[in-house]
Amino acid sequence: MALLERIRGPRDLDGLSGTELGALAGEIREFLVSAVARTGGHLGPNLGVVELTLALHRVFDSPCDTLLWDVGHQCYVHKMLTGRQDGFAGLRAEGGLSGYPSRRESGHDVIENSHASAALSWADGLARAYEVRHIADRAVVAVVGDGALTGGMAWEALNNIAGAQRPVVVVLNDNGRAYDPTVGGLGRHLAALRRGPGDGGVFSALGMDYLGPVDGHDIAATETALREARGRNRPVVVHCVTRKGAGYAPSEKDPVDRHHAIGPFDPGTGAAPASPPSWTSVFSDEMIKVGNEREDVVAVTAAMRGPTGLAPFAEQYPGRCFDVGIAEQHAAAAAAGLAYGGLHPVVAVYATFLNRCFDQVLMDVALHGAGATFVLDRAGVTGDDGASHNGMWDLTLLQAVPGLRVAAPRDAAQLRTQLREAIEVADAPTVVRFPKGAVGPDIEAIERHGPVDVLSRGVREDVLVVGIGPLAGPAVEAGARLAELGIGATVADPRWIQPVPEALVALARAHRAVVVAADCGRAGGPGTLLAQALQDAGSDVPVTGLGIPQQFLEPAKRTRLLTALGLTADAIVEACRRTVEKGLSE
Numbered sequence: 001m002a003l004l005e006r007i008r009g010p011r012d013l014d015g016l017s018g019t020e021l022g023a024l025a026g027e028i029r030e031f032l033v034s035a036v037a038r039t040g041g042h043l044g045p046n047l048g049v050v051e052l053t054l055a056l057h058r059v060f061d062s063p064c065d066t067l068l069w070d071v072g073h074q075c076y077v078h079k080m081l082t083g084r085q086d087g088f089a090g091l092r093a094e095g096g097l098s099g100y101p102s103r104r105e106s107g108h109d110v111i112e113n114s115h116a117s118a119a120l121s122w123a124d125g126l127a128r129a130y131e132v133r134h135i136a137d138r139a140v141v142a143v144v145g146d147g148a149l150t151g152g153m154a155w156e157a158l159n160n161i162a163g164a165q166r167p168v169v170v171v172l173n174d175n176g177r178a179y180d181p182t183v184g185g186l187g188r189h190l191a192a193l194r195r196g197p198g199d200g201g202v203f204s205a206l207g208m209d210y211l212g213p214v215d216g217h218d219i220a221a222t223e224t225a226l227r228e229a230r231g232r233n234r235p236v237v238v239h240c241v242t243r244k245g246a247g248y249a250p251s252e253k254d255p256v257d258r259h260h261a262i263g264p265f266d267p268g269t270g271a272a273p274a275s276p277p278s279w280t281s282v283f284s285d286e287m288i289k290v291g292n293e294r295e296d297v298v299a300v301t302a303a304m305r306g307p308t309g310l311a312p313f314a315e316q317y318p319g320r321c322f323d324v325g326i327a328e329q330h331a332a333a334a335a336a337g338l339a340y341g342g343l344h345p346v347v348a349v350y351a352t353f354l355n356r357c358f359d360q361v362l363m364d365v366a367l368h369g370a371g372a373t374f375v376l377d378r379a380g381v382t383g384d385d386g387a388s389h390n391g392m393w394d395l396t397l398l399q400a401v402p403g404l405r406v407a408a409p410r411d412a413a414q415l416r417t418q419l420r421e422a423i424e425v426a427d428a429p430t431v432v433r434f435p436k437g438a439v440g441p442d443i444e445a446i447e448r449h450g451p452v453d454v455l456s457r458g459v460r461e462d463v464l465v466v467g468i469g470p471l472a473g474p475a476v477e478a479g480a481r482l483a484e485l486g487i488g489a490t491v492a493d494p495r496w497i498q499p500v501p502e503a504l505v506a507l508a509r510a511h512r513a514v515v516v517a518a519d520c521g522r523a524g525g526p527g528t529l530l531a532q533a534l535q536d537a538g539s540d541v542p543v544t545g546l547g548i549p550q551q552f553l554e555p556a557k558r559t560r561l562l563t564a565l566g567l568t569a570d571a572i573v574e575a576c577r578r579t580v581e582k583g584l585s586e
């Protein structure tokens with residue numbers, strides 16, 4: 001790593017010869033593979049932008065010139081070149097280096113959101129700001145992937161960038177894939193542009209200059225194109241053709257997603273240890289069975305067939321799984337169309353990406369009484385990916401949607417059952433939410449009241465403990481510990497959390513206090529909804545809601561965050577003890 005050690009900032013690249021740059025690219029790849037093998041992370045996307053990032057930092061003078069990374073999962077090389085090599089031992093760890101750009105880490109970083117297709121809008125806004133402020137010497141450069149370009153926001157931005165003719169350099173990092181090969185007419189169009197001879201296609205038609213296709217692994221050629229783009233002083237697309245996973249055979253050959261995002265692995269072979277059954281794999285398995293029984297059930301993914309567990313369904317029923325690109329808004333509105341056409345769509349997205357299509361869920365699906373099921377994977381705390389990826393906003397948003405029903409299964413058996421219950425609903429949207437990671441053992445109910453399961457009972461009805469989804473386990477544990485403290489606790493799992501089941505309200509009214517624990521934002525979470533329902537029913541039983549405060553969480557392991565947020569058996573016991581003691585003293 002003789003060269004890499006000398007690079008402490010982008011300007012250290014200036015004096016390097018072509019041969020040295022080639023050698024440096026090799027050292028960067030070695031570093032990436034060994035670092036990500038230890039921590040896990042976005043390996044394939046970063047291996048694919050080694051030369052491109054070197055070229056960008058040689059042509060543009062960050063942070064005076066602004067580099068905007070779309071999604072930001074491909075920023076590792078940028079971090080290495082901007083003084084952060086030493087932080088990679090703690091990549092995505094608590095107190096360590098973020099897996100995305102982070103303003104706190106560096107003045108070279110701008111966009112932290114990591115939700116795709118937004119960087120071109122930032123670029124347009126920034127270029128406008130520079131124009132208004134008469135700043136002419138700072139370049140605005142946005143790096144966007146071909147996958148991210150399938151998102152509608154990217155085209156809203158291109159419309160504005162092309163219309164205004166302000167200087168913006170759009171670097172299209174085209175590796176032909178998101179996780180899977182890039183879909184649709186755009187995917188086809190980019191493939192044609194990649195073959196040359198450089199006619200500019202849709203970008204020229206919009207009124208932007210087009211440079212390319214350029215081999216994004218040829219540093220000199222990429223630098224030449226970028227310098228030319230900078231000099232044009234108007235909107236230019238530089239079309240760079242790259243390979244995801246480039247330079248590391250196990251990634252380049254990975255048939256699934258070129259190691260888009262991988263856990264710790266063996267750097268010698270690229271193999272990662274097998275993972276235990278997860279919530280995703282249970283959903284995946286049940287979808288195959290449902291698909292076999294109901295031909296009208298179809299699946300929709302926003303470019304995440306593999307990670308949402310839909311890949312096996314797509315293989316089994318090839319004409320019934322639709323990858324719409326990174327286009328959650330389209331996915332939701334198209335689901336309304338699919339439902340109107342006599343099908344039952346199951347739209348599988350990560351909970352955090354549901355934010356993108358709130359209006360479509362509300363106005364296209366719910367308003368029209370469409371029977372569509374939204375499966376929200378990675379709901380609740382996800383951890384390593386930091387603030388942008390915690391699935392903690394969904395219930396806050398969804399509480400506002402009339403007629404929508406939300407299921408939060410507590411275990412694998414309930415996930416299977418509740419997925420089926422959701423798909424039975426033909427006249428309203430349904431949502432099934434579950435977290436990231438391994439699914440625990442099934443938890444048997446001792447009673448059923450309407451949709452509500454009672455999981456355990458104490459000697460008295462001092463407090464009702466409501467454990468939502470994966471919090472049911474800690475709630476049961478808390479119930480047992482409360483018995484030892486002489487506090488009578490009933491532990492319940494409503495299973496369906498929105499609208500609040502009448503049976504849950506009745507159960508709550510039979511107790512002196514209620515504690516609700518849920519892995520979601522507290523605003524509009526199940527605790528708030530139950531408190532409202534009790535109030536509407538004229539009850540003054542106090543409700544304590546445990547959940548995630550509406551704040552942006554720093555990266556850390558899910559279990560660490562749940563503990564810090566008070567979403568554990570211990571914290572539930574403490575909340576019950578406090579609320580019961582308070583009740584006794586009043």
Ligand SMILES: Cc1ncc(C[n+]2csc(CCOP(=O)(O)OP(=O)(O)O)c2C)c(N)n1
Nearest residue numbers: 045114115116145146147148177178179303
């Ligand atoms: C709105 C949104 N939906 C989904 C994702 C999940 N996601 C992260 S990266 C990615 C693929 C990006 O493809 P591309 O832009 O081509 O970048 P590459 O990984 O190929 O470098 C997806 C779907 C996201 N970050 N944001």
Ligand SMILES: CC(=O)[C@@H](O)[C@H](O)COP(=O)(O)O
Nearest residue numbers: 071073114261307378385436
């Ligand atoms: C950048 C992005 O949005 C995804 O790649 C995400 O980081 C994957 O997360 P999981 O590892 O939970 O699938």
Ligand SMILES: [Mg+2]
Nearest residue numbers: 145146147177
């Ligand atoms: Mg791509």
